[in-house]
Amino acid sequence: METKMTKIDQHIESYNNEIESIVKDQKMTKSNKIRTLYALGTTRSQIAKLLEIRYQHVRNVLVTPLKKS
Numbered sequence: 746m747e748t749k750m751t752k753i754d755q756h757i758e759s760y761n762n763e764i765e766s767i768v769k770d771q772k773m774t775k776s777n778k779i780r781t782l783y784a785l786g787t788t789r790s791q792i793a794k795l796l797e798i799r800y801q802h803v804r805n806v807l808v809t810p811l812k813k814s
Contacts, residue, residue, distance in 0.1 A: 760785070768795050779806045 767773065767781055775796065782792045789807065793800045 764795065775802075776806045779803050783807055 764782065764785065764787065767778055770778070773781070775798070778796060779792055779802075782795065783789070783803075787795070789800055789803045792803045796803075
């Protein structure tokens with residue numbers, strides 16, 4: 746049973762590290778960060794808190810389709 750907990754803990758730590766690297770990435774636009782974090786399963790509220798932006802901004806980015814170039 747301990748082995749499973751250790752694997753779960755490792756998975757959580759990896760997930761948290763990935764989120765932290767996205768939040769700190771200065772090359773990514775805020776919209777790209779929002780979309781990437783959401784794709785990882787992060788909630789809109791969590792994204793707003795992580796990026797220190799309003800919930801409405803997160804929602805607007807997620808409901809607005811990407812422009813085709």
